[in-house]
Amino acid sequence: MTGIADRLLDALARSGARRYGGEVVSELEHALQCAELARENAADEELQLACLLHDVGRYAIDQSARGHHEVGADLLAPWVPERVAWCVRMHADAKRYLCATEAAYVDRLSPGSRHTLRLQGGVMSADDAARFARHRWAADAVALRRWDDEAKVVGKSTRTLGEWAALVRRGVSR
Numbered sequence: 001m002t003g004i005a006d007r008l009l010d011a012l013a014r015s016g017a018r019r020y021g022g023e024v025v026s027e028l029e030h031a032l033q034c035a036e037l038a039r040e041n042a043a044d045e046e047l048q049l050a051c052l053l054h055d056v057g058r059y060a061i062d063q064s065a066r067g068h069h070e071v072g073a074d075l076l077a078p079w080v081p082e083r084v085a086w087c088v089r090m091h092a093d094a095k096r097y098l099c100a101t102e103a104a105y106v107d108r109l110s111p112g113s114r115h116t117l118r119l120q121g122g123v124m125s126a127d128d129a130a131r132f133a134r135h136r137w138a139a140d141a142v143a144l145r146r147w148d149d150e151a152k153v154v155g156k157s158t159r160t161l162g163e164w165a166a167l168v169r170r171g172v173s174r
Contacts, residue, residue, distance in 0.1 A: 034150075043143065094138075100129040
């Protein structure tokens, strides 16, 4: 029987054939770039895993009326540390938070990210932003979000999915 880690790695591998939303890279290239940025910035393994899997709701299961961040977090929650699932769930809210707290952030978003911002509820209210900022893992979700925004570079060199497999197997229980 194939474990959840192997099924996630297989879904990631297959995501290489899919373009990442309205962006110029594949789902796999985006995931690898995001995880690579986390590693380059000395993020711990949990945050690297969250970066690698943050869009799992896009490619591992059929889309529903809910956002990919919620679908992905629900898929991962039984198998990963709570912090990983929370960061996956909150990476869309982290975008909404940054739009509320940094005036220039919206201008840096790609057209695709601007479109999904509207679908994800738009800019956070001041009260919601303050509540988000108080969460113990808010800084992690914001870091993931920033790397997510940067992980859209055509031809950027990263480690292969095979080189990330050990991290996935360590971080995802059977």
